[in-house]
Amino acid sequence: ANSWPFHSQTEDRWSNVAVVAPSRFQERIIKRLIKLKEYKEIAGISVQVAFDIQGREFRAVFLCTSEPIQHNGIVANPTKSICDKFVFNTVITRAQSLVVAVGNPFRLFQIEEKLP
Numbered sequence: 001a002n003s004w005p006f007h008s009q010t011e012d013r014w015s016n017v018a019v020v021a022p023s024r025f026q027e028r029i030i031k032r033l034i035k036l037k038e039y040k041e042i043a044g045i046s047v048q049v050a051f052d053i054q055g056r057e058f059r060a061v062f063l064c065t066s067e068p069i070q071h072n073g074i075v076a077n078p079t080k081s082i083c084d085k086f087v088f089n090t091v092i093t094r095a096q097s098l099v100v101a102v103g104n105p106f107r108l109f110q111i112e113e114k115l116p
Contacts, residue, residue, distance in 0.1 A: 014044035016059035020091050022050055022067045022082045030064075050087050051080045053094050061095040065103030083112040 021027040030047045033039060046058065053061075065082055082088055092099050 014042050018046040018058040019062045020050050021064045050082055050091050054090050059096050060098040063101045065101050
């Protein structure tokens with residue numbers, strides 16, 4: 001993070017970084033964790049749900065791919081799933097220069113196979 005190419009010395013280094021979560025529940029957990037004393041340095045990070053990020057742009061996007069699923073292996077809301085090609089495309093195109101996807105790619109394949 002210290003070597004990130006900022007425009008100026010005074011620019012907040014975290015204001016152009018987003019963490020994108022697949023669900024509101026995960027969004028709330030991440031926001032709560034960032035408010036902890038140990039993480040105050042990154043308090044400026046934007047934490048949003050995948051389907052709320054449309055129309056915004058960030059230098060870097062960290063995408064949480066830990067999709068919550070039902071007991072039968074199907075996502076609760078397929079149209080808002082990270083595995084939906086339109087939602088995924090929207091998220092990755094919000095980044096100006098860096099996208100980091102965090103999660104299990106094999107689990108994503110299993111979810112994608114069960115999407116309508």
